[in-house]
Amino acid sequence: MTMALASSPTRRSALAIAAALACALAACDAPKPAAVQPEARPAVKIAAVTVDTSALAALNASPVAAWVQSALPGRIAHAFEAEMAPGDPGGATLAVRISSVVLGMVGAGGGAIDGMTGEATLSGGGAEAKTASLTATLPYTASKADLSLGQLEQPALERRVDALARAFADWLPVKLAAGASSE
Numbered sequence: 001m002t003m004a005l006a007s008s009p010t011r012r013s014a015l016a017i018a019a020a021l022a023c024a025l026a027a028c029d030a031p032k033p034a035a036v037q038p039e040a041r042p043a044v045k046i047a048a049v050t051v052d053t054s055a056l057a058a059l060n061a062s063p064v065a066a067w068v069q070s071a072l073p074g075r076i077a078h079a080f081e082a083e084m085a086p087g088d089p090g091g092a093t094l095a096v097r098i099s100s101v102v103l104g105m106v107g108a109g110g111g112a113i114d115g116m117t118g119e120a121t122l123s124g125g126g127a128e129a130k131t132a133s134l135t136a137t138l139p140y141t142a143s144k145a146d147l148s149l150g151q152l153e154q155p156a157l158e159r160r161v162d163a164l165a166r167a168f169a170d171w172l173p174v175k176l177a178a179g180a181s182s183e
Contacts, residue, residue, distance in 0.1 A: 044125035046083045047091025049076050055099045063154075064101050067161040068116070072096065075162075075169035092125030096172075103140075103160055110142040116164040120172055132175040136168040 051072045057065035076096065077084055085091045097119050104112030115137040123129040140160055 044083070044122070044127040045085035045088050045091040046080055046094050046122070047085055047088040047125070048093045049073050049080075050093065050095045051076070052095070052097040055097065056101060059100065064103075064157075064161060065098075067158050068098050068101060068165060071162045071165035072098070072169065075165045076172065079169040079173055090125060092122055092127060094120060094122050096120045098168075101161065101164065103157060106140070106142050112140045112142075114138050114140050114160050114164055116168045118168065120176065122176055130176055132172070134168060134171055134175045136164055136171055138163055138167050 051069055053065040053069045056068060076094065080094070098116060099119070100115070100117045102115045104114055106112045115135055117133075117135040119131060119133045121129060121131045138160075140163075142156070
């Protein structure tokens with residue numbers, strides 16, 4: 001979505017537009033990708049989804065890797081719902097490796113940009129292997145409930161990671177279908 005501002009917006013109007021955009025983004029939870037046409041989606045059934053967060057865990061000792069490991073497989077299964085065939089011996093494996101998660105610093109205005117970067121490979125199931133790299137980013141606006149003594153509490157951080165997992169998973173079918181490179 002692109003917003004055009006008047007040629008010389010006032011500070012007040014710019015703040016009002018920014019606040020309206022933040023409210024709109026918060027209301028939709030996480031941006032959804034454009035619908036992928038059925039013929040553009042992977043043609044194979046997915047028997048298994050694996051998520052590797054070892055690179056992320058090696059970066060620091062925070063619980064972020066565990067939160068990603070907990071949230072992402074279910075989000076991916078939901079995003080590929082039509083293609084899922086758990087345990088199908090002829091099905092493909094979707095292997096996802098998350099290399100970084102950045103939870104942006106919340107500034108004075110209560111906002112930040114969060115991001116999750118990774119790579120996915122769909123292989124097996126009789127189809128040519130496809131790999132796609134993806135970085136999902138989301139704006140975050142702290143609510144009063146999220147803030148405590150000026151620092152974000154763990155539940156707020158977990159919600160941010162879950163929102164990133166949802167955005168990453170929702171864009172993954174699009175990336176695999178549209179811009180995937182064959183191996």
